[in-house]
Structures are given as structure tokens and as C-alpha cells.
Amino acid sequence: MLNVAIVGASGYTGLELIRILHCHPEVAVTCLTSEQSAGRKISDIFPTLRDRCELILENLESVRVAEKADLIFTALPHKAAMEVVPTFLKLGKHVIDLSADYRLSDPEVYGAWYEPHLNPANLKKAVYGLPEVRRAKIKGARLVANPGCYPTSIILALAPLLKAGMINLQEIIADSASGVTGAGRAAKVDSLYCEVNEGFKAYGVGGVHRHTPEIEQELSLLAKEKLVITFTPHLAPMDRGILSTIYATPHTPTSTEKLIKLYRDFYNGEPFIRVLPLGSLPSTAFVRGSNFCDVAPLVDPRTGRIIIVSAIDNLIKGASGQAVQNMNLVCGFPETLGLNGLALFP
Numbered sequence: 001m002l003n004v005a006i007v008g009a010s011g012y013t014g015l016e017l018i019r020i021l022h023c024h025p026e027v028a029v030t031c032l033t034s035e036q037s038a039g040r041k042i043s044d045i046f047p048t049l050r051d052r053c054e055l056i057l058e059n060l061e062s063v064r065v066a067e068k069a070d071l072i073f074t075a076l077p078h079k080a081a082m083e084v085v086p087t088f089l090k091l092g093k094h095v096i097d098l099s100a101d102y103r104l105s106d107p108e109v110y111g112a113w114y115e116p117h118l119n120p121a122n123l124k125k126a127v128y129g130l131p132e133v134r135r136a137k138i139k140g141a142r143l144v145a146n147p148g149c150y151p152t153s154i155i156l157a158l159a160p161l162l163k164a165g166m167i168n169l170q171e172i173i174a175d176s177a178s179g180v181t182g183a184g185r186a187a188k189v190d191s192l193y194c195e196v197n198e199g200f201k202a203y204g205v206g207g208v209h210r211h212t213p214e215i216e217q218e219l220s221l222l223a224k225e226k227l228v229i230t231f232t233p234h235l236a237p238m239d240r241g242i243l244s245t246i247y248a249t250p251h252t253p254t255s256t257e258k259l260i261k262l263y264r265d266f267y268n269g270e271p272f273i274r275v276l277p278l279g280s281l282p283s284t285a286f287v288r289g290s291n292f293c294d295v296a297p298l299v300d301p302r303t304g305r306i307i308i309v310s311a312i313d314n315l316i317k318g319a320s321g322q323a324v325q326n327m328n329l330v331c332g333f334p335e336t337l338g339l340n341g342l343a344l345f346p
Helices: 011-021 062-068 085-090 108-115 122-126 131-138 147-166 210-225 258-267 314-330
Strands: 001-009 027-033 073-074 094-095 143-145 172-179 230-235 241-250 273-275 295-297 306-312
Touching: 001 011, 001 062, 001 230, 011 027, 011 108, 011 314, 027 108, 062 085, 073 085, 085 094, 085 122, 094 108, 108 210, 131 147, 131 273, 131 314, 143 314, 147 172, 147 210, 147 241, 147 258, 147 295, 147 306, 147 314, 258 273, 306 314
Parallel strands: 001 027, 001 073, 073 094, 094 143, 172 230, 273 295
Antiparallel strands: 172 241, 241 306, 295 306
16 A cells, blocks of 8 residues: 655545545555645635544644655645755655646756755656656656646647647647636635626737747747747636637648547547547546546638647646546556546536
8 A cells, every 4th residue: 555645635636635545445545734724624724525534634744744655646836846845855755746836847948037046956856747658757757747737638638649749849829717716715806706607808918828838948948949928817707627729730731630630549548638529629628636637639721720628627636636647657656547437528
């Protein structure tokens, strides 16, 4: 049995990790931390856990946490994660980090978008945890940088085209809409019900969203050439989910039927990627609560442009579900273990 700790367990991603791992036959959650709620039962914070998980939340003391766990999920804000991850690694633990602290391989890029990195040497050791493109490197990794939610939806949508060299790398546009849980659980005016309900807005416009360098880094690796994209995130009046619509210009004319075949061949055997049939489009409603990414490529016959639509649950495939998928790979468990739940609908 693998003993697991969740550092930063009182947020939405922490809750989802507990919910998923509760049904994992090879895992025991042995330690939960929360600086704000230490001393309280996790079920007092999240009543959905009553009679299923009654652990007491602890203060974050790295050595004490490491004594209780073989593998540690760090579900902390950026900077907070890199303050504790080095200690866990020195103590011989495996770490799945859900923050942005180890996703960017270049410390200068990280510093430009966030702040100076406290342990840049670990950036080279971290493996970017997108199983569909990095599976071999994730297996056995000591430190896995769990991808961001927006990047997951965009990279999975574009990977087949980039690997095939089919599109103009300087004309990629991605519009993505996220549910409010993407902003976290802390009280913020922009996340209040009255501020979000009946509204739909763009934010981080003009290439300033912090997921931009992560997206460009991974797309450039797939294309084997540096590229930039136009990425615009939006806030949608829903709890959870991300819908991304990506536009690209092919080098030569193609058809929707050819694209569907390309995507099905590329993702053949992938347990959590569903390439939709001709005439069907993804919806966040059909992946809610699941680790699936639904994707549909098509061609606009008027313009000849390629349009790819993808949908994920930002808290599952965009965060905690993918983290468990990475844990399974790191520890040699079947990749789908604990993650076979279907979407919640309606």
C-alpha cells in the first residue's frame, strides 16, 4: 500500500485528490496539511467527506509530512511549493507538484512570468506530467510537474497536428473558457456569485496570462521549433470545466475526415482521450467529474482553416485526475487505476 500526503488539502484540487484516492485500491491517504485550517477535520471543511475521510489537517512541517508518506502531492500556490519540494526530494520522496513552480524548464522564463526561482536546479530534474506525450519520462520520475488546466486542453488539442507538421506555427489562436473553480477557493470579488452569474468575460488578454509560456514551451517541443500563440482565456458562469477552441492554418488543404483519422491514429489506445465522430462537438457537460479529454478537429470549408475543440474538467484532467494518472505511472500501477469513473450528467 502506497502512503500518500496531500499538502494544501483544503482547496478544490485537494478535495478532488482525496475523492479520487479514496477509491484507489493501492493508496492510503495518511497526511493532509492546511495552514489556515490546521487542527480541524477535513470533513468539517468539506462535508462531502463525512464518514469517508476524517483526518485532521496539520500544519506544513516538511520532515513530519515526509515521515508519513511515500509520495507527496503538493497542491500549493506558486512559490509556496518550491519552498518545500526540495526537502521532500532530499528525504527520498516522490513528488507530484500541482503548482506552476516546476513546469517551466528555463529559470529565466519562470522569473519573467512569476518571480526568481528558489531552486532552479530542480527545474531540469522535473518531468512535465502530460502522460499522452511524456509517458516514458514520467515513469519512475522523482518530481513530476503536473500541467496547468488551460495548457492541458490546448496541448492535447494541437499535439497530432504539430507532430505531423501540418500547420503554420505562427498563426495559432486559442480561445479558452474556464469555470470559476479555476480561480481557486479563496474569497475573491471576481469569483463571487453576483459577479460571475449571467456574465461571460475575457481576462489576461494580450498574451499576459501566466499559462502562456507553459503552452508555448510544450507546443514548441512537439513542433521541434519555437513558436508563439495568441491565447485568450475567458471566465464562464459555471463551476468547473474548460472548453478550448483552437484555430490553425494548414500548409495544404485537408478535410475533416482526414483530421479525425489523424487524431484517432495519434491517440489510439489512450484511455482518457476521446476523439469524437464527425458531426459531434465536445461539451464540458460530458466530461464533468471525469478524467476524459474530448476533442474534435474539423475544417472550415469557407476559409480552409482547421478548428479544434477540446473539453476537460479543469479540476480532474486539468489538475487532480491527471496528478493521480501521473502517480500511477510513477509507481508502476495501471494508469487508469482509480480514474475510471464516468462523467456526472446532468
